[in-house]
Amino acid sequence: MLTSFPGFTLKPLVATVRRHRMVPLYVMAMGVGSAYAADSTEETNTAQAAVIAPAPVTTQLQKVEVTGSAIRRVDAETAVPITILRTADLEKQGVTTTAELMQRVTGNNSVGNSAGSVGMATGGASFADMRGIGANKTLVLLNGRRLANNAMSGTTSQGGAVDLNMIPFAAIDRVEVLRDGASALYGTDAIGGVINFITKKSLTDGTLTLGGDTPTHSGGGASKDMSGSWGFGDLDKDRFNVMGVFNYRTQQNLDANDRSFDKDYVPGRGLDGTSGTSFPSNYTQGDNAANPLGPACTGANQIASNGVCRYSTRNSIDLLPQTESTSFFGKATGKLGDDHNVSLDYFWARNNNSVSVAPAPLTGLTLDPSSPYYPGNGITPGPTNFALDPTQPVGVNWRETAAGDRESKDQNTSQRFQLTFDGTVSGWDYNVGAGYNQNQVYNRVTSGYVSDSALISGLQSGLINPFGAQSDAGQAFIDANTYHGTYAVSTGRVASIDGKVTREIGDWFGAGPVGLALGGEYRKEKFHMSIDDWAGDLSSLGVDPNSSVAGDRSITAQYAEINVPVFDSLELSAAVRHDKYSDFGSTTNPKYSFRYQPIKELVMRGAYSEGFRAPSLYELNNPTYTTFTQGNYDDPRLCTGGTVRPGGNGGRDCGQQFLNSTGGNKNLSPETARNVTLGFVYQPVRNLSMGLDFWWIKIAGQIEEFPESEVFNNPETYSDRIVRAADGSIDHIVTGLANLGNLKTSGVDVSLNYRFPQTSVGQFGLDLQGTYVTRYDYQQTIGGNYIDRVGDFQGYGVAARWKHNLTASWNFGPARAALTNRFTTGYNDYDRTTNDRVPSYSLWDLSAGYTFMKTLDVDLGVKNVFDRDPPFSNQAYTFQSGYDPRYTDPLGRTLFARATYHF
Structure with a gap:
């Protein structure tokens, strides 16, 4: 029997447990339980469900490899918390992008979509930010291997992070999110967790999908998508398989005038985004x-x-940019022998992102x-x-209204070649590979950008x-x-060679085979940014043509992992990784974990790990440049509290966007981290599984850009960051990257999965995934006071106290339906003196579908059924104002429909 729930799958799995006792294991492929049988050549998922009842069988399972462990094993239960999301199920709920998909992971702090590119040259990138500690501390993999980081980032916490839009969504089979530090296995920068996008392994048929989303409000924001896949060759019979997946998606821009909640002047509530x-x-x-x-x-x-x-500026701002995304993934796999395979895969993705903002200031x-x-x-x-x-x-x-709105277009292109050999030699399973990754961003201006020097001359x-x-x-x-044309080109490249071997090395304590894995990696990273000379004639771009930069580094790593069953109920694991950076020296990071099953219904697990994140090439080499502050501020000396003081001028010193000097820093030191997790999974009956996973993270020497608001809020403390002109007015402020101090955060992930008893009208299910943050304290200076961000907008953002996704599902033969609630608690606003609280944000999604003759899937539904607007916020960190686009969706109620034909 196989029962599918939107977002996860429930199926029986035969698993080998202690002393080779064979039992059926019921697991859920999302949240608490997450395991399934898989072929030995594929990166597969982990398990967290408890054993139900013994039942002897004779089936011999193939070994599987799990995200979070390099050891291939026949028992799919592990000591680390994993969330599994299946794209086929999420597509039925209207999810068609990786950015939308990551919104279903409650441990992901912000939406991080292309809205962040409005006013920021990011190439329209979207990022994942597990635990809210920075996108650059979440490691993103494709089939267990690294991708090139986005060559341009809108904020420094995204520098050195992978653009999720570059991952070919239509080719993804599932996403495995390791909600734990994994520096000992995957790389020293996997502090917040690991997100492993796993593509379809092989195809022997074809599909064609057409779909679209349309907001019920007038205006823009509608999207259309098309994807197709096809493959041929049976790997077992024909000894080869060739497959390809193509995806195309376009979305209209959404103008601020199309949504009433976008406001830039509400003085009674502390909002003044005017210029x-x-x-x-x-x-x-x-x-x-x-x-x-x-x-x-x-x-x-x-x-x-x-x-x-x-x-x-409201009449000129895009809430969402116009985007056009195209991607292709192809893979060829062949058998070199009964126990040896070779595969070559290639993906290419391009995102065109067009943005409009207000006419330039001079x-x-x-x-x-x-x-x-x-x-x-x-x-x-x-x-x-x-x-x-x-x-x-x-x-x-x-x-400069005579020049019109400033319009720009970024083109972001990624590609990867990956050659892999895997098989078995003398009892050792091996997997070796060589890859090349590249990300390239072209920044172009298309309208509204006029030569500063010409305008100054024209005025004179x-x-x-x-x-x-x-x-x-x-x-x-x-x-x-x-001006028209490309003013900057940024390129990031990663070339790598890696390999690992694993095998069982005996039964040391009579409780089961001991697993051993050994591996190594070499990669070469390069970063280059070139800026055309004429860009220096456009002050509103905030780039310096004299700051074209380049950097590179090489990293070598060796790691080992061992898994030891001590008793039938207790299993211990240890891993260690040694990395050597050509520019930051060596580091060794361990990880220790346990899995304890005192009774068949309960699993206890825990882990301790250490991390080390060297500054990325972007953070080190991003040139220093001067741009305008994102928010409007009063000169604390000449316009104290909004009142003009002697020597001050209201048109110059009050409520202004001042110049800000920012950029990379070659003197940055590495970040170090410690992660602890402790979890409990309880399955009292076959169809119910509940889990609690507690986590604690401490980061020392966190790399962040100093918040511009703090310069103005505490001018005496940060007087060295305010540079004044000869007449006493502010010439510019200084922010930029620095090691700002420590960060401590903790919380608990909550999971509940229940499959109701079968009824005459179908199968019902319930799934809850939630994250409760108990602490998020950070320092803005080394040794400084800790600032609490939980439920309180501090610095540049907020850590939500509670987030959850709750899905109720129904399946009846070829028919299906789901109702999902996405909820985030409210928080104290940016300026509490005028607007105390930002209300909670709750969205309901409804979907229904039917499969006709096993060849045509039709799904339709409504996202944001009750048309909930984003709650008001007076935050001043984005070009959009009146709400916070980093945590909310401006589209409103949106209808979607999608049809897939199988041939």
Whole structure:
């Protein structure tokens, strides 16, 4: 009997347990229990379910290899917590991207989708961030082997992380998430966990899938997808198999005007995302400020505040960018002998990401009295609130609306070749491989980016009008000096050779065979970024053409693992890995674990491991550059508390985006970590499994970008990070990467799986996966005070206290349905003085499907059935405002339909 639940699979598995006693083991391929029989040539999953009842059989199982262990074994139960997600089941619920898939893992802290590319040159990347300790501390694998990291990242915590969008979704069979540190086996950077995307092993038939998603609100955001797969050759009979999978997906952009919850000015709740760089421009002379429209600020997109006119960028912002994703995965496998196989696989993926933001700001300008547009010269009205000295210039901060919105397009391309040999020699199972990975990001500007030097020249000559409509000659001048084309190319490459052998080495204590694994790896990493000279003429890009950089390193590693059954009920494991970095020396990291089954219904497990993460090539070599702060701030000296002080100027010092110097740091030191897990799995009856897995993580010397908000919130403590000009105003602040101190986080993962007794109207099931965070304390300086982020927006984000996914399912022959609740608790907002709490966020999804004649699968449903808007937040860390796109979805209620034809 086989019963499928959306998101997991329940099936019987015959497993060998202590003293070779053969019993049936019922497991669930998601959450608490997760195991199934698998062929010996494939990376397969782990198990966590308890044995139900003895029943002698004679079936001889093949060995399986599990994520979290290098030892191939016939007993599928292990000591580490694994979550398994099957893409075939999730597709029936409308999940069609890896970013959506990772939202179903409650240990993943943020959504991390392409919305983060709005205003940030990430190539439209999506990242996983297990435990919220940084995407660069979650190791992402494809079939158990590394991928190249994204060559560009929007935030430094993503530098050195894999872009999930580059993984060919249609080729994935399942995803195994090891919710535990695994530095001893997979690499020193696997601190937050390991996500192993496992492709289909072979295909002997074909499929064609067409689907689409449509929000019920008017506007954009709709998506379409198409995938196809085909393969031929039976590996056992024909001694070969060739397969290929193709996937194409496109999504329309979603404009801020299409959603009412996106706001940039709610002063009563602490939200002011407007800009002091306006159009018509504000102008200053001495301590005075004015605008040609007067204090009423009646122009388009203008808001009156602090005696000046501020500019609302909302009408120009994308909540979601326009994306186009194409991927291909191909694999050829052949038998070299009865016990030897060779395979060659290749994948290619490309993501085109188009983004729109507000017209560029140009600050620090002056306009001489000789200009025809000088206030009071006849075209531009003079000030009414102060007497202008007509012999002196005025200061101008100008929004370049005449050039239009800034539009850019990033192209992100990844590819990998992997050659693998596996088999058995003299009782040793071996697997060796050689691979080449590459990720390349092209950053292009397509519209709205005008030469700074040309505009400054145009202002000085009197050709450009910063206070009103341009003349024909002025507009022609702006159009003629607009840049188009690629301004930066970033490339990351990884070449690797690896191998491992494993075998049983005897029964030491009469409780079962001891497993031993030995392995090694060599890889060469390279990073290169080149920036065209003309990019330096666009201050709003925040790049320095003189900072083209390159870096490389080589890493060698050796590891060993042993698994020892001590008693029928107790199993001990130990692993150790030694890594040598060409730029950071050597490190040795152990892992110890146990599995104890005092009674057949209960399994206890635990592990201790150590980690070491060297700074990535991106973090070391990302050039220093100057850009604008993400949020608006008051100069703590000249505009204290939003009130202009002597020497200050409201149009310059209050509620402004100041310049920020940031980037990589060649003086970074490695991060070190310790992980502890302790878990319990209880299966009192055959169809019910419950689990608790407690986890503790401590990281020393955490690498982070210093939060810009802290510079302004604590100006005395961080006075060295505020650089002032000769007139006393802020020239720029300094953030950048540094080893900021320690981080301590802990919590518990909760799992419950229940399959109700069979009824005359079908099979019902219930699955709960949840994560409760008990602690998230971090330091912003070495030896500094700890700051608690659990349920409280601190620094640049928040750690949710509780997240869960709850799925109720129904299966009746060819029919199926599922109802899913995705829930996240609320938290204290960014600015609690004006908006105390961000409410909890709960979404309900409903899906139904039917299989016709075993050849056509049709699934349809509704995501966000009750059309829940993202809750209000006054956070100032993203270009989108009024909510936090890192933790919520702006699409609203979305209908989906998908059909798959098998041939």
